[in-house]
Amino acid sequence: MAEPEPERDAEDPAGADLFSPDADEPPTCSSLTTKELQQNLREVKKRERPVRLLFEIPSTRIIEHSLSKYVVYQVVVMRSGSFDSHRVSVERRYSDFSRFHHQLLEEFNEELEEVVLPRKLLTGNFCPEIISERRLALQDYLAKLYAARCVRHSPHFPKFFTEQEQKRAHGLLRAGQFGPAVEQLRTILEIEEKLLPWQKPTLTVPTLSALAVCHRDLEEPEQAFVAAQRALPPVRRYGLKHHRAALLELLVDLGYQLGRPVAQLQEELSVLRDAERGKVSLRSLKELVVQDFL
Template structure:
């Protein structure tokens, strides 16, 4: 049997490998160069890959400038029936040495069918306030009718006020999600996923692979539901899952996570994770007795089309996510 490393290079498994070709287009570079968080599509109608599925139509070349501006304004603020249901299931008062605040438990469920992967997360009033402030910078016109509960000088910890806030935040999140450009924005996605993902990648950097894996597996269903218009967004998380399973000596689970990541990358050879992921999958496939030759051929073809200097390994890329 031919060993997997002999076809792509003379280096044995475990040695640094070359990454795939760098992104050739400016748009890809802007999307993929950042190592501080997941990849997001551009905002607005240009980044809406499922626009047709939502009943929108493309602009006509015969439209005047004013008509085009009105068209995109309508598209940007387009609302649709909510597919995710936001509930504020409970709230608790947390007291620390220098602060006292209320933590609201958010439950996110997919509507229309039984959802066995409901997401549960906690946010405090200041988190909602930070979301509102950031959204106003970009979507002031779109969210002008979305009510945000004001902060009071006194009475913030009374049962009546907490109950009122629970209902207000439920309505607030539902209304934001109903606005297409808002629910696809980095601000909205970060509010719902970034704190937990940042903690998970911090655990990965610290070698706490079991804890990191628990958080990642818990958050993946929610991230997937929120980013179906952009499959690439889930790639860093899937690769982190692969790394955790591999470090915990679970090659089958690691390989399964890698397959899911490769499905999302497909022909995106310029993506920063493409070559490191293929390299990791070749080694896993060889160790598991699976077909590593086809994976090796993909890597070699990619490197022949656009040779690139040696870059990061998959683990080195993963530990650089969510550093800020």
């Protein structure tokens, strides 16, 4: 399959420098020779680094239970270039890959004609040579999926890398185990942030909301405030009114606790509720978070 034109991160700082009011004023085109224009173009292209997702499956392990035995693959997700210095990983079984593949085929059968999932084996699944061979094949499979624009923009794509961890985190949250839940949620957030150039900007809102709830209940108001504050801009922009009201309410409460100015947040919350005339849910952020994975 032909490699598509690389997409660029909308928040790429390299491009931002070109439009910064603090940058040196560039010479006008009329004052430059053709050679100088070509040199400037080359310099601009050097600063515009394409962003890609890279997938690596560096290791595997065999899980044995009384009635089952299977291989899990460590899947590392990272961005290319200098944009990503941190590798984050999840573990997936072959059955997870198979389920994911069939979900994609239901929606993108024609587009994935040439993308083949490594076949299921009836014997030899635990042979080290077979495991190593399959590990590399699954790594190549993920790269080919990402190369298909329809797949990397599909909601199925982030779900494959985060859904299991989300369910685990929300189970821990509902059980009141906020510390372990935070660890799971941080992993989810890191993966979601890597996927943001190809996914909706609201992708991280549920995770940031859950982190805010956990930190608040762990009596860590500063971390809770930061998480809720990060969730608010995409919520405002894309009109998620229920989350907006709940986030604003939490931020006001935490702001008072931390001694932060909250007058503008209070006013925004009042205007939102008045404008909606009772249509906005009065549920707390915790109630919204808990409901996400019921």
